[in-house]
Amino acid sequence: MKPLSAIVFKDIVIELRNKETISSMLMFGLLVLVVFNFAFQPTGAERALIAPGILWVAFTFAGILGLNRSLSIELDNDCLQGLLLAPLDRGSLYLGKVASNFIFMMIAEVMILPIFVLFYNLRFDLQFLQIAGLSFLGTFAFAAVGTILSTISANTRMKEVMLPILLIPLTLPVILASVMATSAVLSGETEGISSWLYLLGGFSIVYLVASYLVFEFVVEE
Amino acid sequence: MTSRVLGIASLVLMVFALYMALIYAPQEAQQGTPYRIIYFHVPMGILSFVSAYLLGFAGIMFLIKRDLKWDRLAIGAAELGVLCTACSLITGSIWAKPIWGVWWAWDARITLQLLLGLFFIAYFMLRAYLPDREKRAKLAAVFGVLGMIDVPFNYYSIEWWATQHPQPVLRGGGSIDPDMRLALYVSALALTVTCAYLLTRRLAIARVEEEVEYLEHLVHAHE
Numbered sequence: 001m002k003p004l005s006a007i008v009f010k011d012i013v014i015e016l017r018n019k020e021t022i023s024s025m026l027m028f029g030l031l032v033l034v035v036f037n038f039a040f041q042p043t044g045a046e047r048a049l050i051a052p053g054i055l056w057v058a059f060t061f062a063g064i065l066g067l068n069r070s071l072s073i074e075l076d077n078d079c080l081q082g083l084l085l086a087p088l089d090r091g092s093l094y095l096g097k098v099a100s101n102f103i104f105m106m107i108a109e110v111m112i113l114p115i116f117v118l119f120y121n122l123r124f125d126l127q128f129l130q131i132a133g134l135s136f137l138g139t140f141a142f143a144a145v146g147t148i149l150s151t152i153s154a155n156t157r158m159k160e161v162m163l164p165i166l167l168i169p170l171t172l173p174v175i176l177a178s179v180m181a182t183s184a185v186l187s188g189e190t191e192g193i194s195s196w197l198y199l200l201g202g203f204s205i206v207y208l209v210a211s212y213l214v215f216e217f218v219v220e221e
Numbered sequence: 222m223t224s225r226v227l228g229i230a231s232l233v234l235m236v237f238a239l240y241m242a243l244i245y246a247p248q249e250a251q252q253g254t255p256y257r258i259i260y261f262h263v264p265m266g267i268l269s270f271v272s273a274y275l276l277g278f279a280g281i282m283f284l285i286k287r288d289l290k291w292d293r294l295a296i297g298a299a300e301l302g303v304l305c306t307a308c309s310l311i312t313g314s315i316w317a318k319p320i321w322g323v324w325w326a327w328d329a330r331i332t333l334q335l336l337l338g339l340f341f342i343a344y345f346m347l348r349a350y351l352p353d354r355e356k357r358a359k360l361a362a363v364f365g366v367l368g369m370i371d372v373p374f375n376y377y378s379i380e381w382w383a384t385q386h387p388q389p390v391l392r393g394g395g396s397i398d399p400d401m402r403l404a405l406y407v408s409a410l411a412l413t414v415t416c417a418y419l420l421t422r423r424l425a426i427a428r429v430e431e432e433v434e435y436l437e438h439l440v441h442a443h444e
Contacts, residue, residue, distance in 0.1 A: 145367065152360050156350035166347060166364065169340045170371050173378035180382065195381060203374050210370055214363050217284055 003088035007096025008103065014073060015104065021069045025062040025108035032058035033112070033119055042120075051120045052182035056175055058112060059135065063105050063142050064167060067150040068160045070101050075154055084219060094147060094215035098208070102143040109135050122186065130185045137197065138178035141204040145170055148211040151218050174203055224425065227418035231411065238404075238411035246404035258316045264409040265309040266330070268416055269337055270372065272302035276344070277369020280362035292358035293427040295365055297420045299344050305416070306338035329379045336375055340368050354434065 015021055036054045040046070074080040083093060113135065117128055146167055153162035181196040242260035249256040275298035283291035313331060314324045325331070347364055351357035397405075 148363070148367070152347070152364060155356060155360055156347065157352065158350045162347065162350060165343050169336055169343055170367060172336055173371070173374040176378045176382055192381075199374065199378055199381075206370060206374075207367070210367065214284065214366060217359050217363055220359075 003086075003092040004096045004099060006088075007083075007093065008100045011070070011073075011097075011100035012103070021066055021104050022108050024069065025066045025105070026111050028065050029058040029062040029108060029112040030115060032061055033116055037119065047120050048122070048186055049183075051116070051122065052179045052186060054120075055113075055116050055131075055182060056138070056179045058116070059105075059109055059139065059178075060142070060168075060171070060175060062108055062112070063139070063146060064164050066104050066108065067101060067143075067146045067167075068163055070097065070104070070147075071150045071154045072160070080219070090216040090219055091212045093219070094212055095208075097151075098143050098147045101147050102140055105139050105143060106136065109139060127185055131182055134178060134181050134185065137200045137204070138174055138181075141174040141200050141207070142171055144204050144207045144211060145174075148207075148215060148218060151215070155218070173199060177203075224418065224421040227414060227421055231415040231418045234407070234411035234414050238408040241404040241407045246401050247398060249401075252320060255316055255319050258312050260405060260408040261412070262309055262312040262316065263405060264412040265305045265312065266334060267409065268412060269302055269305035269309060269334065272298050272305055273337060273340070273369055273372050276302060276341075276365045280365035280369070283358060283362040284366070289354075289358060289431065292362065293424050293431070294420075295358075295361065296348075296427055297423040299341050299365070300423060301416055301420060302341040303338065303345075304419075306334050306341065310334055310338065329382060332382075333375055333379045336379075337372070340371070344368065 033054060036050075036057070040050055040054075042050055074083065084090075110132070113128070113132060114124075116122075117124060122128070146163075149166045149170070150163050153159060153166055156162045177196040177199045181193050181200075184190050184193045184196070238260070242257055246257065246260070248254070276295050279291045279295035279298055282288075283295065310331070313334070317326065318324050344361065344364060348357055348361050351360055
C-alpha cells in the first residue's frame with residue numbers, strides 16, 4: 001500500500017502546484033458538451049435520448065487528455081527513470097498510476113456532471129447520484145486499461161496521437177456499458193442495468209490483473 | 222515442406238468446397254441463391270476470432286520465451302485477422318443488400334467484426350511507430366494480449382446491445398439441413414487450411430525480412 005500511496009501523493013502534489021491536468025480535462029469536457037449541443041441541436045425529448053452518449057463522449061475524450069498528460073509529466077526530465085529506480089515493483093507502479101489517473105478523472109467528471117445536468121435540463125435528484133455512481137465504475141474500468149495503453153503509446157514515435165487509436169477499440173465495451181446504464185437511469189427503466197454493471201466490474205478486475213502482470217514488460221528497457 | 226503440403230491440400234480442398242457450396246448444397250427455401258455466400262462468410266468470421274486468439278497466444282509465448290519466432294507468428298496472425306475480418310464484412314454486405322435491403326446495419330455481429338478489424342489495424346499502427354525491433358515485439362505482444370482479453374467483453378456487450386443477425390448457424394441448434402451443414406464444414410476446413418498455408422508463407426517472408434533488416438544494420442555499422 002505504501003508505494004501506491006506515495007505515487008498518488010506525488011501526483012497530487014504536482015497537480016496542486018501547476019493545476020494543469022484537471023483544468024484541461026474540465027475545459028475539454030465542457031467544450032465537448034457545447035459542441036455536441038450545436039451539432040445535434042436537440043429539443044426536449046431528444047435531449048434525454050442523446051444525453052448519455054454525449055456525457056460519455058465528453059468523459060472519454062477528457063479522460064484521454066488526462067491519461068496523456070499523466071504520462072508526459074513522467075517523461076519530462078526522465079522522471080519515469082527515477083520511478084523505475086525507486087524500490088518498488090513494477091506492478092505497484094502501475095496500480096499507483098491507475099489510482100492517480102482515476103482520482104484526477106473523477107475530480108474532473110464530478111465538476112462536469114452538474115454542468116451537464118444543467119445544460120441538458122435533467123434533474124438534480126436520485127438520478128444525479130446514480131449517474132455519479134456509474135461514472136465511478138466506468139471511469140475505473142477506463143483508467144485500468146488506459147494507464148497501461150498510455151505507457152505503451154508513450155514508447156512510440158507518435159506518443160500522444162497513438163493513445164486514442166489503441167484505447168478506443170479496446171474500451172468500447174466500457175463506453176457501451178456506461179452509455180446503456182446511463183440511459184437506463186435517465187429513462188427510469190433500470191431492469192436490465194445489472195448486466196451492464198457486472199460487465200463494467202468484470203472488465204475492471206480482469207484488466208487490472210492482466211495489466212498488473214504485464215506492466216513490467218512495458219516499462220523495462 | 223509443410224507449406225507445400227498445405228498449399229496442395231488447400232487447392233484440392235478449395236475445389237471440393239466450391240463443388241459442395243455451389244452444387245451439392247440444396248437451395249434455401251426463402252433466400253434462394255444469395256444464401257450460398259455463408260459458405261465463405263461464416264468460416265471467415267470464425268477464422269477472424271481464431272486469429273485474435275492466435276495473436277494473443279503468440280504474445281503470451283513471446284513474453285515468456287523472448288524468442289522472435291513468436292513475434293513473427295503474431296504478425297502472421299494479425300495479418301490473417303485483417304484479411305478475415307475484411308472478407309467477412311465485405312461478403313456480409315454483399316449478402317445484406319438483397320436480403321435486408323441495406324449494405325450495412327449496426328447489428329451485433331457486424332459491429333463486433335468491425336471492431337475486431339479496427340483492433341488488428343491499430344496493432345499494425347502500433348508496430349509501425351516502434352522503431353526498435355526488440356521493443357516493437359515486446360509492446361506489440363502486450364497489446365495483442367490485452368486485445369485478446371477484450372474479445373469476450375466485446376462479444377457480450379455488443380450481443381446485449383442489439384441483434385438482428387441470423388442466429389449462428391453452427392450452434393443455433395439443429396435447424397440447418399444436414400447437407401448444408403456438411404457443405405459448411407467442408408468449406409470451413411478448406412478455408413482453415415488455406416489460412417494455415419498463408420500463415421506458413423508469411424512466416425517464411427518474416428524470417429527473410431528479419432535477415433534483411435539485420436544485414437542492413439551491419440552495412441550501416443560499417444559505413
